[in-house]
Amino acid sequence: MHTLMLLAALSSQITFNSAHEGDMYTIIPQVVLSEHCVCQVQILTTKQGESGESRTQQRKTVEFAANQPTSLMRLSMNISPQDDVNITVTVTDGNALHLSQQWSPQNKI
Template sequence: MYTMVLLAALTNQIVFDAQQQGSIWTIVPQVMLTQDCECQIQLEAVRKGTSGNSNTRQRSRAHIKGNEPYSVSRLAINVDPGDDLTILVTVSDGKAINLRQQWSPPGIL
């Protein structure tokens, strides 16, 4: 257990805190870096479903402190049965840090 915590603290990563209440998913992408960074952040949410399609893209710059979790955004998205949802987060300083992570609700590829 402690090894997993230590490894998480030693690597740059993007993780997703996702909660479901009925058909609403609340997703909070979080970035953890080993060093301070003036980063460009891009978040894209793509939902395809019977009621229509939506594509949301957010871009921002942020100062992310090393070894402190940084919440990129908070999304609340209605996902009906049969819908496809993909959240993609990209974080880059234009040099050494280039992270990209994708998330979809369980059962959706």
């Protein structure tokens, strides 16, 4: 039974589609789960830079169909090269499934 849970976890994933034009970034977290799931999703965004600090956290319940990509939200923000930004997405069913993935901009000074 543990092997089946491990295989399901390995085939499930969180990815980020991102694009930017200048300092304006658009980030779309996307989840694919190998099994149907009504899961809790948490998205934590932190940003620290010259303009100050911000932290936002969102939680919601999402129903995921098996093997179907599900976009969670579209996040747009200005990110300067000096900013420290981190977006963490966590998906859990409160039992055996717990996925977490982080995103931060690639181009740092």
